[in-house]
Amino acid sequence: MPTRLPSTKALYAFVVTAEELNFTSAANRLNLTQGAVSRQISSLEQQLDVALFHRHARGLSLTSKGAEFLPLVEHTLNHLQRSIEHIAHDKRKIKLKVPSCITSWLLPKLMNFQQQNPEIDVELTSTIKHSVNFASEPFDAAIGYGDLDTFTQQDQQLHYHLLFEEILTPVCAPTLLGEHLSLQVNLLKQQTWLHATPEKSDWKLWLNAWAAEQKQPEWTALEGKKNQHFATLDLSVNAAMQGFGIAIGDTMLAQADIELGRLIAPCQLNVRSGKGYYFIRPKSQINNNIECLMDELLK
Known part of the structure; x- marks a missing residue:
């Protein structure tokens, strides 16, 4: 021994x-x-x-x-x-880890939080990873992404609070489709499809739902004129915003860009992916500042 x-x-x-x-x-x-x-x-x-x-x-x-x-x-x-x-940590600082794809949704909320709580400093670290290990990483809290049914069962030492469920729909630049106001099959096939995953899982999920709604099972095998792959959701959506093609975006994350006219959602069909974004903190972390931040993000 x-x-x-x-x-x-x-x-x-x-x-x-x-x-x-x-x-x-x-x-x-x-x-x-x-x-x-x-x-x-x-x-x-x-x-x-x-x-x-x-x-x-x-x-x-x-x-x-x-x-x-x-x-x-x-x-x-x-x-x-x-x-x-x-014993030693500055209680006025919160070290927060988040996936890069969520920053457009998060930053306005952080600005509002800091305006209301100027004495609290939020140190933000973004990453392409959707998970956190508090044992090996120096964070007080994190935003993670995972399956609604199983994500919260991964670690019993952590508290998970659902921020929002992922709902997917095609998004593109307002000028991409020209005079067309809605997405039709022939128009869709002519476009470059932008993918956030190598497996094209978001597009497959949405196409399956679209085919079922239109009662056209063959539409599940549709392919774009070209396919472009990216490492993260925000990169694919940013490419769509620049007019490079159509991406499958999250309706919550794309909302601000749609309201500002930088993106459009040319199809009314939205699909739940079965996943969501969670605010995560250790159960052992007793910090009123973190509770206050969580409440702001949950609004």
């Missing part, structure tokens, strides 16, 4: 490596060399006298002991982080 506790640096390296399942990717996040991370993990395994990872030619996988150890380490690091913040 180990008589010396592992260092927090080694435990943090373990958590990040378990998330990435690749030494090189973990090294990039930790700002270390691949060899340094590998040595940290090997040293931790030797200290514990337990193999935490299976090494494969193309990456890593957790052993059964590693999988058992991971949530315990995450809980311990999270508890330690909250304890430090309880």
